[in-house]
């Protein structure tokens with residue numbers, strides 16, 4: 001079974017969020033299921049630099065201009081890079097410049113990526129034809145549209161929605177430049193409220209649609225969560241399913257993590273206290289406080305609900321808690337958290353930026369991770385939290401609802417709790433959840449039991465890789 005992934009980010013080359021973790025880790029888990037995965041990525045500088053034993057498949061003409069397809073190994077993955085320096089070799093991020101402004105040619109950049117995916121699906125590499133084309137998010141969403149426009153045999157297509165909030169919407173004037181058939185600019189095509197919708201086109205034409213948790217798959221079909229695509233998803237409900245994300249349990253392992261001062265495990269926890277001391281020193285937090293050290297590692301956006309935390313933080317600090325926050329995003333939220341850190345530097349530390357190594361130390365050193373998301377397709381940081389004994393405090397939505405067992409009295413009594421869940425997603429409910437966290441913290445034996453249990457949860461890719469294999473088998477067969 002050969003599967004071609006196509007995506008716009010992938011660890012360790014380029015990452016703005018969880019999509020990169022999934023695309024980087026799932027291929028190895030699928031290999032264990034007997035699936036051969038190649039990953040098509042834009043030829044960003046770090047991708048091209050990492051390619052070993054690269055061979056050029058040949059030139060291809062894309063809507064973004066001429067490009068080359070280059071195949072090689074990089075960081076343990078089989079990669080096909082779309083080498084088009086004019087599109088992808090730039091300073092800044094994968095979607096925006098160093099000032100955070102979207103690149104003005106994003107429609108061309110990701111139409112080129114989609115175009116390359118379609119070409120590979122139809123045999124651009126004669127020696128490696130995929131049985132399934134597996135696309136991730138809007139940046140690859142035009143691939144099923146291009147395949148629909150073409151004749152000739154094609155493999156089955158799967159589109160995974162990692163976040164329906166990002167839809168790749170562009171004005172109708174791009175139809176010509178992107179080489180799209182005008183007849184597709186309709187409700188049953190790639191048109192979305194007068195615009196060209198990359199994700200919309202994929203949801204119409206992909207053979208299967210998955211998202212990253214069963215609960216989010218259901219939520220997506222409701223007006224509250226579907227962001228205008230719920231009707232289409234209800235229409236296609238027989239091909240929609242939710243497969244829970246896992247994490248790379250080798251990269252995220254407190255027994256071997258080089259970012260921690262000392263290894264630890266559920267059996268030998270001394271290293272967790274050492275990680276807490278290292279984190280306190282690094283962030284200038286006071287030691288010896290009576291409550292838990294709460295962490296945030298997140299994009300600071302409306303989705304993540306961290307404005308609610310800013311609101312209830314004084315109440316949590318009054319109970320002896322502390323906060324360590326690592327994130328970037330909305331300037332208003334950054335400023336709000338910075339102000340709280342300046343007002344109370346012993347108890348609140350805020351690092352604005354993206355720092356992978358610090359993220360690891362935070363999961364190691366903190367007692368709990370706060371994820372008050374308004375919606376969350378799956379979420380990975382609660383899984384990192386479970387694995388590192390950093391108890392998740394989560395909104396009961398999407399994948400958060402599917403992966404954390406609330407420490408209510410019944411769950412504590414039967415010994416199944418792994419964190420705290422709350423609903424509705426309001427400041428009041430989050431405040432109550434943090435009070436419950438402090439109560440659990442005060443009951444030291446119950447806290448330790450919950451922490452050890454959290455660390456024993458199966459958070460790897462094994463179960464879900466088998467589910468993807470079954471999905472591919474059903475399609476290719």
Ligand SMILES: Nc1ncnc2c1ncn2[C@@H]1O[C@H](COP(=O)(O)OP(=O)(O)O[C@H]2O[C@H](CO)[C@@H](O)[C@H](O)[C@H]2O)[C@@H](O)[C@H]1O
Nearest residue numbers: 017018019162298299327353354355376377378379380381
């Ligand atoms: N400042 C920072 N410094 C270092 N690391 C940082 C960071 N900010 C965030 N990260 C890291 O970025 C990743 C975020 O992944 P998430 O799954 O939590 O959310 P995201 O919304 O990006 O992903 C979307 O796609 C994923 C993958 O399917 C879904 O799980 C999720 O629900 C969906 O919203 C984690 O690895 C986290 O540690």
